[in-house]
Every structure is written in C-alpha cells, then in structure tokens.
Amino acid sequence: MKVITRIADLRRLRRGLPEPVGLVPTMGCLHQGHLSLVRKAREENPSLVASIFVNPIQFGPGEDFIRYPRDVAGDLALLEKERADIVFMPEAVEMYPPQFDSWVEVGGPSGRLEGASRPGHFRGVTTVCAKLFNIVQPARAYFGQKDAQQAAVIKKMVADLNMNLEIVTLPTVREPDGLAMSSRNGYLSLDERRAALVLYQALTLGRGLWEREERDAGRIRREMTRLIQKEPLARIDYVSIAHAETLEELARVTPPALISLAVKIGATRLIDNILL
DSSP states (O other): OEEEOOHHHHHHHHTTSOSSEEEEEEOSSOOHHHHHHHHHHHHHOSEEEEEEOOOGGGOOTTSSTTTSOOOHHHHHHHHHHTTOSEEEOOOHHHHSOTTOOOOOOOOGGGGSTHHHHSTTHHHHHHHHHHHHHHHHOOSEEEEEGGGHHHHHHHHHHHHHTTOSOEEEEEOOOBOTTSOBOOGGGGGOOHHHHHHTHHHHHHHHHHHHHHHTTOOBHHHHHHHHHHHHHTSTTEEEEEEEEEETTTOOBOSBOOSSEEEEEEEEETTEEEEEEEEO
16 A cells, blocks of 8 residues: 655556546545445455545634544554555645635535535535546545535536546445444534434434325424424534435425434534435
C-alpha cells in the first residue's frame, strides 16, 4: 500500500494501476460503514484507491472542522488490512493552492435539507469530489446511503457534467441498537449516545406507518416529530419525506421516497434516513 500526499505522485502511480480503479473518498476516522465501501470496491475492481481528506471548504463557520475526529495511524492500518493499493492524503494547500477560485455547484437536490441548513456545504462537497474524480480517474466511486442527499447530489453532478464513472451507493451500516455509524458519534456522552437512538426509532416509526398503508406524508412527519420531541436531549433541525432523487417534499408518499432527518443531540448534529 502506497501513502501519497501529492497530486503529481498519485497521477504517476495511477498510470500503472490495473483497470478499472475503484475510489472510496473519506474524511478519515474510519468505521465499519467506511470499510463496507472499501470491501465492495476491493471486490469489484482490480485496483483500489482510498482518500483521507478532511475537506475544509464543506464546513461552515462555527462547524466542527478543527475538532473533526482524526485517526491517521488507525485509518492506515485498517486500509492496509483491506488491501488498498493507494491512500491519497493531501494537505489542504495541495488541493486548494493560494490562487484557487473555481467551484462546482449543483442545483436541484443540493438546495434542500442539508443544503438549506448548511449553506455552502454541497458546493464544498461537489468541488472536492470533482477534483478527486479528475485526479484519480476511477471507473467507480463508492458512497454510503447514510449521506443519501450527498449521494444524490454527486450522482446529479456526474450525470450533468458527463463524468465517466459510476457512483455506487451502499446501505447504511448500523450499530446493533440501530444507531447509524458515524465519525461524529464519538462526540456523544453516554447519556447522549442513549438519546441518539431516537433518530432510528423515529425513522422506524415512519416506515412502519407507511407499511401499514399510511400515505399522508404530513401525518407521518407529525408522528415522527412527536416521538423525537419526547427525548429531552434532542432538538430537531428537520424531518423530511421527499422524493429520493429530487428531494422535493411529498404530500403523499409514493416510492422512491426518502425519510430523512437531522437532529441535534446535545451539541452534536446527527443525520439519518431510510429509503422506501
């Protein structure tokens, strides 16, 4: 496994990799959710590149860029065990040199939910992903369903800009009690960790109502909201039932639909979703 920090070195090594190449972009602090992507990429491609880059331009003012969890040694050990060929770990100045001033902005789904709550977030995500796709030239790139809106925005970017790769989205990996695996779970105290279960409980309630033939999206949202509000440590950002690709809110629930939410547990903002 080669650990590369410079774009020029990566491009030089990339020329010698057997095709096709799979890419797993990450911000590090890897957990089993990330590793499920790495394993699928390893299974489907002769060559595997993983990136570890805490991307500063997708964090807004007051967000957790500085304290975002990092574990470089642990991440590299995990990726070596999974037989990654290259790990790309650039510094911010390598990706965004002093005169950098070009951005990729995607309309449609990027303006809703996370895009509304975190202005500029998706401009940072799509810009860094476009750069990684250009640098690595993968045939496939792998993302988790937990960040469903991110995956939808990146798929639209790839389609709209005729990028020559496939975006593969894999199911959310959960703890035994249902909590979606996330690097930010490490911020939670024991009480907050317990309280965080309300996200999955609310999603399960929403799916259960739909499975029992409830089609009124407003009613499902209200029932989910009531459940979350019973948890004293939880503060709702949004509860959404939207078309899975456009992320336009639905009045009546018809597949493909995405039930998603963002909830603050103490000071930690968590997101989760279920696809119908």
